Amino acid sequence: MIALIGLIVGIVLGVVLSPEVPTWMDAYVPVAVIAALDAVSGALRSMLDGNFSDKVFVVSFLGNVAVACALVWLGDQLGVGAQMSTGVVVVLAMRIFANAAAIRRMVFKA
Amino acid sequence: MKQHLPENLLDRIIAEAQADDYALVDKPAGSRSLRSMSVTVSVFVLIGFLFAAASWQRQTVQPEAQDRRQELIDRIDRATQSAEAEQAAAVELRASVSQLQQLATSGLGEGFAEQLQAVQIASGFVGLTGPGATVTMQDAVPPLPKGVQPDEARVLDIDVQMVVNGLWQSGAQAIAINDIRLTSVTAIRTAGEAILVDYRPLEPPYVIAAVGPADLADTFAGSDAQAELDQLRRDYGIQSEVTGADTVTAPASTANLPTRADVLKGGQQ
Numbered sequence: 001m002i003a004l005i006g007l008i009v010g011i012v013l014g015v016v017l018s019p020e021v022p023t024w025m026d027a028y029v030p031v032a033v034i035a036a037l038d039a040v041s042g043a044l045r046s047m048l049d050g051n052f053s054d055k056v057f058v059v060s061f062l063g064n065v066a067v068a069c070a071l072v073w074l075g076d077q078l079g080v081g082a083q084m085s086t087g088v089v090v091v092l093a094m095r096i097f098a099n100a101a102a103i104r105r106m107v108f109k110a
Numbered sequence: 111m112k113q114h115l116p117e118n119l120l121d122r123i124i125a126e127a128q129a130d131d132y133a134l135v136d137k138p139a140g141s142r143s144l145r146s147m148s149v150t151v152s153v154f155v156l157i158g159f160l161f162a163a164a165s166w167q168r169q170t171v172q173p174e175a176q177d178r179r180q181e182l183i184d185r186i187d188r189a190t191q192s193a194e195a196e197q198a199a200a201v202e203l204r205a206s207v208s209q210l211q212q213l214a215t216s217g218l219g220e221g222f223a224e225q226l227q228a229v230q231i232a233s234g235f236v237g238l239t240g241p242g243a244t245v246t247m248q249d250a251v252p253p254l255p256k257g258v259q260p261d262e263a264r265v266l267d268i269d270v271q272m273v274v275n276g277l278w279q280s281g282a283q284a285i286a287i288n289d290i291r292l293t294s295v296t297a298i299r300t301a302g303e304a305i306l307v308d309y310r311p312l313e314p315p316y317v318i319a320a321v322g323p324a325d326l327a328d329t330f331a332g333s334d335a336q337a338e339l340d341q342l343r344r345d346y347g348i349q350s351e352v353t354g355a356d357t358v359t360a361p362a363s364t365a366n367l368p369t370r371a372d373v374l375k376g377g378q379q
Contacts, residue, residue: 006151010158014166021167033164036157046132053132054146058153060131094124102130 003043027076028069031085034092035065041099048106068092231283234293234363238284242358243327245273247339248315250347263346265316267300273318273350274298276335282320284360288312289319291363308363319358327354 021029039061046052068088075084104110116122214222230236247270250263274292277285285292290307292298297308304311320326330336330352342348 002147002151003154006154007158010155010160011162012158013155014159014162018166019163020170021163026167029160029164029167033160036160039153040157042131045130049132051132053135054150056132056135058146058149061153061157091123098130 003047007040027072027081027085031068031072031088031092032065034089034096035068036061038064038092038095038099041096041103045099045102045106048103064092232294234284234291234296237291237360237362238321239357239359240283240321241324241326241354241356242282242319242321243277243280243330243352243354244320244358245277245318245330245339246315246349246351246353247273247318248349250349255345255347258346263348264303265305265314265348267298267305269342269348270305270316270318271298272338273335276330276333276338277318277320277322277326279335280320280322280326280329280333282322282326284321286319286360288317289361291360293363296363319360321358321360324354324356327352 039057042060043052043057046056071088072081072085075081078084116125227236231238247265249265250258254260254263270287274285274287287298287307290296290310290312292307297306299306301311305316306312323329336352339348339350339352343350
């Protein structure tokens, strides 16, 4: 519940402040958003599972965002930035799918 | 809780990607301190902020890209149009070139080059340098002849016209006044105190350069114009000087002709 409130507060903050994203961050924002979605879906699943852990949530989110952005940056340096972000998005999307499937199974029992 | 990983690389990647982080960690029961809670909430706030920022970025970046795209499309359209216009002009010019070539190779071309040159000289289309004469006229300087007002002691447009006509009569081919070439449509007029040639004001002294036969100065000296110049000097004190020269230059006319002639279709030359 308190997590949901935090999420909404963040969205409202973002809408109100409407920050201008610097150009050099253009490639990293989408990847960071996917990583965040993965963290949120994982948190939701573990909450339903009853094994949610603050530490795992925070560390996995920050870690995944950092690794994803680092991979995209590395890809950019090697000239394969687009392919690298595709790879990162694919892996994170699979995680989101797995989490969503687990949530579905728990909620709908199907 | 250890998972058995498949041998196949692709399956392994999928299995690892789909692993549940929470299931892999031994959960310390009831460790819900205020600090860890606040950290979690702030991470959630961060995630929400990230979502909003990303959507905002998409909304603001997209129209800009569209604008730029539209601008590029406009530029391409404009360039295409001008290219088409130029192509049409090229086709037209090619047609006229072939027409002229036909004209030159056909019987009409006999003496055409000389005719063309004569027309070009007469119309001031080309500059001309050669032997000729120079007439220099200047307003009278005091002391003026008796009974002459300073207003009257100035070179007038009719005086210049008179000299120019005298030069034409004496056989001049091309005339320029203060380096302004006279053509068949050049006007010599007065506006206020200034003499205008082709609507451009002249500054005294008025140097009338005429290209023509080598004895142009001599012919002019015996003409009515010279007599009138002498009269002007006597009556008004207007100074004039006629000199023959081996090289006199009449530059090409720079005036824009008000009309443009086209060759009539149907061979009515």
